[in-house]
Amino acid sequence: MEHVKCECGHVNPHGTAFCESCGKPLADLGEKLILDMRYEGSARRSQTYKKTMIDQIWAFFSSVKVGVALIVITLIASAIGTIFPQQMYIPPNVDPAEYYKQQYGWAGKLYYELGFNNLYGSWWYILLIALIGVSLVICSLDRVVPLYRALKRQGVKRHPRFLERQRLFGVSHVSDLDKTMAVLKERLAARRYHVREEDGHLLAEKGRFSRWGPYVNHIGLIIFLIGAMLRSVPGMYIDRVMWIPEGETKEIPGTNGRYFLKSEKFIFETYEKGKDNEVFNAAIDRVGNGMIAKNYQTNVVLYKRVGPVIPGAKPKLEKVKEYPIRVNEPLEFDHYALYQVDFRLNEPKAMSFQLADKQSGKTFGTVTVDLYDPKESYNLGHGYRVELLSYFPDFEFDEDGNPSTKSRVPNNPAFVFKMYAPDRPKGETSFVAIQQTIEPFGNNKYKMAFAGLQTRNVSGLTVRRDFTLWILGVGGAIFMIGLIQGMYWNHRRIWVQRVNGELWVAAHTNKNWFGLKNELRRLLDGTGVMMPADQLENDKKAGQGGQVHGHGTA
Amino acid sequence: MKKQQRLVMRTAILLVLLAAIGYTIYTNFFTEKTAVAVGSTAPDFVLTDLKGHEHRLSDYRGKGVFLNFWGTWCKPCEREMPYMNELYPIYKKQGVEILAVNVGEPKLSVEKFAERFGLTFPIVIDRQDQVLNAYNVGPLPTTFLIDKNGEVKQIITGTMTKEDIERHLESIKP
Structure with a gap:
């Protein structure tokens, strides 16, 4: 890997297209x-050295083609992931393998088998994103270092062959070279150009920092990816669900037992005619009175546990605050936020029965069974007594035909009561479910008559704590700064040189040639210096001629 | 010399990137989603059993603890209960305790269940889901094998045969 020495004396790294200092083309340019x-x-560098394994890996990730391919693959995969719903959005109580096949036929089956049902959390999707991150880092490093070097080392005096091969180039004959040079220098400085002079030659430059825009942008992206990565670090990101019925106090999951929440009330309001502003009437008529949700709200009390946290022990609670949690108005405390996300109305809480004589209909008292913590024995006085032998909150008959429960939630409560009366000292057994009574041991004299249902509403809350948010914010801000830096500023350079008594002017910009030409026109106006010609346009207004610069975010 | 430097630099950068990717993939896919990991100390808790006795996990230091989370509606739980019951007196003598944590069902349901199977080991009820949260238990049954130092040796989800239970009880003998 020998270095290449230019005739101006500058030593260039192998693979350099034209001398870093004077700009003399080092390679054969042919017809270009x-x-x-x-x-x-x-x-x-990756294009010039391919020696060890490491260099080859480096060269692979340094390729923009590879980077673009990774992005395209990720885009296609992401798009496929939206064809059918992701697994988190299908009903939770069905087998996903069955569900996809049933709902979407063979395509659904294939979708499931290829793992698209859980795409955004799949290992290969995360790997793709990670590879894009690697490509980003290496692509940037591999370009920004040589670019920085080249811009830092550029000489003022350029080789004539560099100048004449710039897109904007012109030769003028002026009477007083020194005077014209002085005027140009002054005008350039007035236009905020940074002007360097060497042996009577000028290099005027401005907006070089816009060249770093894409790399700043990439740094922002990488910070963003790091933020996303940190979400998997324990404690950085908490996203839990909490169901809390009215009147209950529960530990808030994800707080390690330090916080408790009591729900005072869940409120669900709708828009109603006559009660709400008249402007809503048209919409209410269209959808129906009381059909449009207006408010979902849980009135809560937040408690902090004092003393040591021992799960299971009755907590000593200290009230922190009361708060109405509404949609988009979360309860915030200690970096946590509790959001209103779901609800269940009128969930059974307690059931009442009357002990009654089947024939006469005479009743002997009411039994109220707490569906979450039923008592075993209920004394009604005067020798009347009811015992609860079995309780099935979510009743069903199991495979063997025995009564059993599906869950601990009282969706379909059923009871086995034993009723004692003065004339039935041994008791009568009755199986009571909703709309159904079975008397397993023959005809009873007494029955448990349904007398009422107490219900309560249950709130579904999301517990969220996100310490990565600010990192994502910083990354996003840097991303935008880089984008603006690269988009709204141009790196413009103007070379003015004396060559054999002539005045040579060449100019280059990384974008907005129109603006550069306008600026040149004003600069040269009245100096007797010819406006440089646009060689690219003169050259039959042909295509791009290799003037495309990398400003993408790839 | 310069080439050497470059190689070291590139290797270092690639290693850092690889470590970041490896960590992300590892934590997302190869670690238990439970808050309690194998090898960590089992979180302490206090719960009351059906007879009114308090059980504090840290009081069992020096003994192995077979900590079983279950529910009466859960058929796989029901299947392994008789085996646990059968092995309980044998291993209790050898310093291994069985502790069954019911996931907050009514005391009545739990009592009836215990009566039906004649369960003799202590059954505690986690009324407020506090212990469930601390152990981040998902599916039932889930069993934590805790050794005499209070360290979690193994986490088993799903039902176990009698041989499985015997082997597990054996593994946490002090």
Whole structure:
């Protein structure tokens, strides 16, 4: 890997397209009229060294083609992931393998088997994103270092062959070279150009920092990815669900037992005619009175546990605050936020029965069974007594035909009562479920008559704590800064040189040639210096001629 | 010399990137989603059993603890209960305790269940889901094998045969 020494004396790294200092083309340019100024002709290192394994891996990730391919693959995969619903959105009580096949036929089956049902959390999707991150880092490093070097080392005096191969180039004959140079220098400085002079030659430059825009942008993206990665670090990101019925106090999951919540009330309101502003009437008529949700609200009390946290022990609670949690108005405390996300109305809480004589209909008292913590024995006085032998909150008959429960939630409560009366001292057994009574041991004299249902509403809350949010914010801000930096500023350079008594002017910009030409026109106006010609346009207004610069975010 | 430097630099950068990816993939896919990991100390708790006795996990230091989370509606739980009951007196003598944590069902249901199977080991009820949260238990049954130092040796989800239970009880003998 020998270095290449230019005739101006500057030593260039192998693979450099034109001398870093004077700009003399080092490689044979052939018929090409205009120099490819991309990366200042510097040698992207990965393209020149391919020795060890490490270098080869480096070269692979350094390729923009590879980067673009990774992005395209990720885009296609992401798009496929939206064809059918993701697994988290299908009903939770069905087998996903069955569900996809049933709902979407063979396509659904294939979808499930290829793992698209859980795409965004799948290992290969995360790996793809990670590879894009690697590509981003290496692509940037591999370009920004040589570019920085080349821009730092550029000489003022350029080789004539560099100048004449710039897109904007012109030769003028002026009477007083020194005077014209002085005027140009002054005008350039007035236009906020940074002007360097060497042996009577000028290099005027402005907006170089816009060249770093894409790399700043990439740094932002990488910070963003790091933020996303940190979500999997324990404690950084908590996203839990909490169901809390009215009147109950529960531990808030994800707080390690330090916080408790009591729900005072769940409120569900709708828009109603006559009660709400008249402007809503049209919409109410269209959808129906009381059909449009207006408010979902849980009135809660937040408690903090004092003393040591021992799960299971009755907590000593200290009231922190009361708060109405509404949609988009979460209860915030200690970096946690509790959001209103779901609800269940009128969930059974307690059931009442009357002990009654089947024939006469006479009743002997009411039994109220708490469906979450039923008592075993209920004394009604005067020798009347009811015992609860068995309780099935979510009743069903199991495979063997025995009564059993599906869950601990009282969706379909059923009871086995034993009723004692003065004339039935041994008791009568009755199986009571909703709309159904079975008397397993023959005809009873007494029955448990349904006398009422107490219900309560249950709130579904999301517990969220996100310490990565600010990292994502910083990453996003840097991303935008880089984008703006690269988009709204141009790196413009103007070379003015004396060559054999002539005045040579060449100019280059990384974008907005129109603006550069306008600026040149004003600069040269009245100086007797010819406006440089646009060689690319003159050259039959042909295509791009290698003037495409990398400003993408790839 | 310069080439050497470059190689070291590139290797270092690639290693850092690889470590970041490896960590992300590992934590997302190869670690238990439970808050309690194998090898960590089992979180202490206090719960009351059906007879009114308090059981504090840390009081069992020096003994192995077979900690079983279950519900009366859960058929796989029901299947392994008789085996646990059968092995309980044998291993109690050898310093291994069985502790069954019911996931907050009515005391009545739990009592009836215990009566039906004649269960003799202590059954505690986690009324407020506090212990369930602390152990981040998902599916039932889930069993934590805790050794005499209070360290979680193994986490088993799903039902076990009698041989399984015997082997597990054996593994946490002090």
